[in-house]
Amino acid sequence: MVATPLANHQTQYLTTDDVAARYRTAPSTIRYWRHIGYGPKGIKVGRRVLYTQAELDRFEQKLAEQESA
Template sequence: MAKIEVDPDLTELISEAQRTEHADAARAALPAGSEYLDSLDLERLTGTAASTWRYWAHIGTGPKSFKLGRRRVWRRSEVLRWLAEQEASA
């Protein structure tokens, strides 16, 4: 049986599509205009990568977050307070 070569770019595109599909499904579980934000919401809000928000939560820096089921979320008011604090200290 011949081995099929798969283009690495195609593999990355498929992986990204799967991540996006999973994130969209998870986001649909929260009501629109929810007071809770996930890392992708924060990325859109600030331009800081979602992975950075998750890393900050992991090491205990950044705004307070918590697990809601299997998802890490941030309260919108806490994020806005933290961002204002960052801006004031700059």
């Protein structure tokens, strides 16, 4: 069996609480953002919503571009 680079790569998922702590806000704010279509896009796994680091980076980049415009 040949290992591919992706086979060794494990994506780190963050919970709503993790994202709320990162942005220094309440988890309910993150849930509200998701409800109105704002903020980082989450992945629903069962009843949980998880976020990738790449998605948080994309969201922050979008905010930075809006500020500089």
